Amino acid sequence: MNKRATIGDVARIAGVSTATVSRAIHTPGIVTESTRKAVQDAIAETGFTLNIAARTLRQQRANAVLVLVPDIGNTFFSEILAGIEKVASAAGQTILIGDTAGEDRRELAFLDYLINGRSDGALLLNGRLPQAVAERIAARRGGLAPIVSVSEALDPQVVPHVGIDNRAAADLATTYLVERGHRVLCHLAGPEGNILTDQRKSGFNDALDRAGVPAFHLIQGDFTIQSGMAAAEVLLSLDPRPTAVFSANDEMAIGLIAALAMRGVRVPEDVSVIGFDDISFAQATIPPLTTIRQPRLEIGETAMRTLMGLIGAVEAPDGPDLLEVELMERGSVAAI
Amino acid sequence: MNKRATIGDVARIAGVSTATVSRAIHTPGIVTESTRKAVQDAIAETGFTLNIAARTLRQQRANAVLVLVPDIGNTFFSEILAGIEKVASAAGQTILIGDTAGEDRRELAFLDYLINGRSDGALLLNGRLPQAVAERIAARRGGLAPIVSVSEALDPQVVPHVGIDNRAAADLATTYLVERGHRVLCHLAGPEGNILTDQRKSGFNDALDRAGVPAFHLIQGDFTIQSGMAAAEVLLSLDPRPTAVFSANDEMAIGLIAALAMRGVRVPEDVSVIGFDDISFAQATIPPLTTIRQPRLEIGETAMRTLMGLIGAVEAPDGPDLLEVELMERGSVAAI
DNA sequence: CATAGAAATGTAATCCTTTACATTTCGATC
DNA sequence: GATCGAAATGTAAAGGATTACATTTCTATG
Numbered sequence: 001m002n003k004r005a006t007i008g009d010v011a012r013i014a015g016v017s018t019a020t021v022s023r024a025i026h027t028p029g030i031v032t033e034s035t036r037k038a039v040q041d042a043i044a045e046t047g048f049t050l051n052i053a054a055r056t057l058r059q060q061r062a063n064a065v066l067v068l069v070p071d072i073g074n075t076f077f078s079e080i081l082a083g084i085e086k087v088a089s090a091a092g093q094t095i096l097i098g099d100t101a102g103e104d105r106r107e108l109a110f111l112d113y114l115i116n117g118r119s120d121g122a123l124l125l126n127g128r129l130p131q132a133v134a135e136r137i138a139a140r141r142g143g144l145a146p147i148v149s150v151s152e153a154l155d156p157q158v159v160p161h162v163g164i165d166n167r168a169a170a171d172l173a174t175t176y177l178v179e180r181g182h183r184v185l186c187h188l189a190g191p192e193g194n195i196l197t198d199q200r201k202s203g204f205n206d207a208l209d210r211a212g213v214p215a216f217h218l219i220q221g222d223f224t225i226q227s228g229m230a231a232a233e234v235l236l237s238l239d240p241r242p243t244a245v246f247s248a249n250d251e252m253a254i255g256l257i258a259a260l261a262m263r264g265v266r267v268p269e270d271v272s273v274i275g276f277d278d279i280s281f282a283q284a285t286i287p288p289l290t291t292i293r294q295p296r297l298e299i300g301e302t303a304m305r306t307l308m309g310l311i312g313a314v315e316a317p318d319g320p321d322l323l324e325v326e327l328m329e330r331g332s333v334a335a336i
Numbered sequence: 337m338n339k340r341a342t343i344g345d346v347a348r349i350a351g352v353s354t355a356t357v358s359r360a361i362h363t364p365g366i367v368t369e370s371t372r373k374a375v376q377d378a379i380a381e382t383g384f385t386l387n388i389a390a391r392t393l394r395q396q397r398a399n400a401v402l403v404l405v406p407d408i409g410n411t412f413f414s415e416i417l418a419g420i421e422k423v424a425s426a427a428g429q430t431i432l433i434g435d436t437a438g439e440d441r442r443e444l445a446f447l448d449y450l451i452n453g454r455s456d457g458a459l460l461l462n463g464r465l466p467q468a469v470a471e472r473i474a475a476r477r478g479g480l481a482p483i484v485s486v487s488e489a490l491d492p493q494v495v496p497h498v499g500i501d502n503r504a505a506a507d508l509a510t511t512y513l514v515e516r517g518h519r520v521l522c523h524l525a526g527p528e529g530n531i532l533t534d535q536r537k538s539g540f541n542d543a544l545d546r547a548g549v550p551a552f553h554l555i556q557g558d559f560t561i562q563s564g565m566a567a568a569e570v571l572l573s574l575d576p577r578p579t580a581v582f583s584a585n586d587e588m589a590i591g592l593i594a595a596l597a598m599r600g601v602r603v604p605e606d607v608s609v610i611g612f613d614d615i616s617f618a619q620a621t622i623p624p625l626t627t628i629r630q631p632r633l634e635i636g637e638t639a640m641r642t643l644m645g646l647i648g649a650v651e652a653p654d655g656p657d658l659l660e661v662e663l664m665e666r667g668s669v670a671a672i
Numbered sequence: 673c674a675t676a677g678a679a680a681t682g683t684a685a686t687c688c689t690t691t692a693c694a695t696t697t698c699g700a701t702c
Numbered sequence: 703g704a705t706c707g708a709a710a711t712g713t714a715a716a717g718g719a720t721t722a723c724a725t726t727t728c729t730a731t732g
Contacts, residue, residue: 004451004453006687006688006689007688007689007690008688008689016711016712017711017712017713018688018689018690018712018713019689019690019691019711019712019713019714020710020711020712021689022689022690022691023690023691023710023711026690030709030710031710031711032709032710032711035710035711047451049448049451049452050452050688050689051393051452051453051687051688051689052452052453052454053389053390053392053393053398053453053454053687053688053689054389054393054453054687054688054689054690054717055688055689055690056389056689056717057387057389057390057393057687057688057689057690057716057717057718057719058688058689058690058691058716058717059689059690059691059717060717062389071414072408072414072417072418072433073411073414073415073417073418073616074414075409075411078407078408078409078410079409081408081409081435082408082409082435082437085435085437089442089445094432094454096430096432096433097408097432097433099417099418099421101418101421106425109425112385115340115385116385116386116387116388117387117388117389117390117718118388118389118430225616225617225619225620228620229620254617254620255620257620257622258619258620258621258622258624261622262622280409280561281561281590281617283561283594284561284564284565284590284591284593284594285594286593286594286597286598286622288594342717342718342719343718343719343720344718344719352681352682353681353682353683354682354683354718354719354720355681355682355683355684355720355721356680356681356682357719358719358720358721359680359681359720359721362720366679366680367680367681368679368680368681371680371681386718386719387717387718387719388719389717389718389719390687390717390718390719390720391718391719391720392687392719393686393687393688393689393717393718393719393720394686394687394718394719394720394721395687395719395720395721396687453688
């Protein structure tokens, strides 16, 4: 490949100045038709592409946003990412995906992108904002930091948030079980210290309180298939034995159902299971998993729009930042 | 947030030149101990971070590589990405993940990163190299283009490739079925025109040829859960009815097993199923899925190392570029 | 102590684009 | 055709780091 063409090369060939080339590219409306044509031809001839680094340096704006994901392998995040990308690419923004793998060190390394000019803003799907960054935000004068938390809220919530009402959604799931006659319930919860765990747990409790159902159990998981499988044994040892389980996510529900099947316990005949998220594998369990669907695509889209509003790329959207969930009735819950 | 500190601010405070600051940061060995200390203090005082755009512009190198994924939601890719990231971050390289969503337009937009200076190289997980880019590579004089195809090979293979021997792995899976007495086999294949489909199909055929097993069926899927579910009906209508199915990936196998269960067909008693990939959900099917495990983490690591060799960031690794698979015996295949 | 050579540091050019400001060109109007 | 205002274009500075080359400082040796 030859040396890359610069805007200067294009200018020379088109017989105009570099300023005009830049204008012909970005604001074609303000140059003469013939100039535009000449520049276009010169670009085609040279195969010119804008040097992004030079633009970023000059504009002091990267036109890129960072998306921090705790685990890119978690299918739950993928559709949110799709929503983010959809809005981003339509707005000419690049997204940089950072997989923190749950490590603080990596979180910080990625959030550095905010100050080293690599990105203009960040979307946090990891439910955490390192102390150092939070302080920086607090110290910031004028305007919100260009950060939006998505799906998993922050505590304290120092930046805008887009997601669902987890408490209400958990209440919905639990009430669904209660309405079908279940009186001994179990909640397969997420890891301790996680805000989603707390919110869903509290929705579960609220629903039982309201229904006047006193007996329930809690099993602590960590959102993985494995922990769902491990929960099966605990569940079967419970007394009184629960007739229904509300799992805080689908992965654990899927693991639980598989482990129960291995032990000869039938779902939903012996025990009903309802999940949370509606990941794609939820429809391929045996039986298909009844679960709470999160509007993931929409969450991603809304979050990205909100962030762009913060950055000033577009005016802030006025839609809701808590989106509606949907209960997907499939085959894993039976009435008693 | 105050105006960002530049290397000039640091230099002034430390009482040295910008050149020395740069050296203190990148090659601390060549500055005096006291100078290094002064610079470090000044950096701490100002909260200075390198402006990446300026560095990229000056060095003509982005220290970033593009990873093109057809669908980030596919769990298969996540662990490969983890391997890539592991090697990348250890080498100070940033990875830019591009989800092409199978769209040519997006592929091209992302590959533009190679020429607009946003990335120094690309890892292709999508099995495709747009014609325009292939031509550019062919026209390139001196050295290989900084592109490596991963997992899914290119046709023609114009750049280095890292993955597994798909033909041999499919042969392994099929032979496993034959050895367990199955004589009427079915291959649930991937989408037409996909190189993985062809390679796995040919491994399936080879194994049957060698074993002298003539009867087999082919069902065309598209690697999705849905297509696996749809395959169940076709499978049951086949005559003679296959006793075992080799699915070209786990998603389809999982869909197939679920759909068979709905129809009251038992796995593995009535029909055996073997998958391919060993995604995390493979251990939570009922029964747990016997499958071919790809060393995804290792594939990602090797690919990234190979790419860095091409870029010149490190010397090229001399390891194999076709890695070993492993047959995971679980519960979905029975002997006849 | 003079001096050579090595080590440390400094100076200033360079990477490429955008954009404020200056200048030219054009068309319309009197 | 002179003049004015608008439209189009040009000039050159700025953005922040790296690095080739130049210079200074240090160390060791005769």
